Amino acid sequence: MSNDLEDLFAKNREWAAKVTKEDPEFFSTLSKQQKPEYLWIGCADSRVPANQIVDLLPGEVFVHRNIANVVVHTDLNCLSVIQFAVDVLKVKHIMVVGHYGCGGIKAAMGTEEHGMIDNWLRHIKDVYRLHRDELDAISDMHTRFDRMCELNVVEQVANVCQSSIVQNAWRTGQELHVHGWCYSIDNGHITDLKRTVSSAEECAQQMLNM
Numbered sequence: 001m002s003n004d005l006e007d008l009f010a011k012n013r014e015w016a017a018k019v020t021k022e023d024p025e026f027f028s029t030l031s032k033q034q035k036p037e038y039l040w041i042g043c044a045d046s047r048v049p050a051n052q053i054v055d056l057l058p059g060e061v062f063v064h065r066n067i068a069n070v071v072v073h074t075d076l077n078c079l080s081v082i083q084f085a086v087d088v089l090k091v092k093h094i095m096v097v098g099h100y101g102c103g104g105i106k107a108a109m110g111t112e113e114h115g116m117i118d119n120w121l122r123h124i125k126d127v128y129r130l131h132r133d134e135l136d137a138i139s140d141m142h143t144r145f146d147r148m149c150e151l152n153v154v155e156q157v158a159n160v161c162q163s164s165i166v167q168n169a170w171r172t173g174q175e176l177h178v179h180g181w182c183y184s185i186d187n188g189h190i191t192d193l194k195r196t197v198s199s200a201e202e203c204a205q206q207m208l209n210m
């Protein structure tokens with residue numbers, strides 16, 4: 001083992017000891033089952049760790065992260081996470097969480113080449129194309145960038161809602177709310193973009209208003 005990783009193992013043992021001291025049953029209870037109420041779909045950015053931001057313990061949030069929190073209809077990885085969370089864990093809330101200052105969004109707004117990842121960023125470029133009128137009307141580039149981070153969340157919320165998994169859950173009367181949030185790295189606050197969808201009817205209505 002490389003020496004420079006030893007401190008991570010030391011930190012791990014310290015953390016496990018601290019948690020056990022506070023709740024001696026914590027790990028034994030958690031090892032038997034997980035029952036999270038939330039599925040967090042967020043950006044892979046190291047500054048946006050799901051559990052810490054909403055102060056939740058292990059076992060309380062199911063997490064999927066990728067570059068720029070994109071939900072692609074053919075991404076088996078993301079779809080499998082959503083299906084397991086909805087059908088097996090029966091989460092009540094799915095939150096798509098973008099963040100201001102997202103490097104993936106910034107790269108997608110530029111013309112530079114970045115290699116293989118450009119194919120992933122195409123999905124975000126599509127979001128720009130859908131909202132080009134609104135975005136191009138914002139002259140301040142920083143404000144335009146912030147707005148693009150929000151609009152990407154709005155579009156990914158729509159993609160979650162339109163998945164067969166979520167549509168089927170609603171059809172069978174399962175309680176499930178899909179939310180769009182944006183996190184600020186500058187002050188640690190989450191903004192609710194007020195795009196919560198809780199039924200197939202609301203989903204259809206929102207699509208008409210986009």
Ligand SMILES: [Zn+2]
Pocket residue numbers: 043044045067068069099101102103104105
């Ligand atoms: Zn990001």
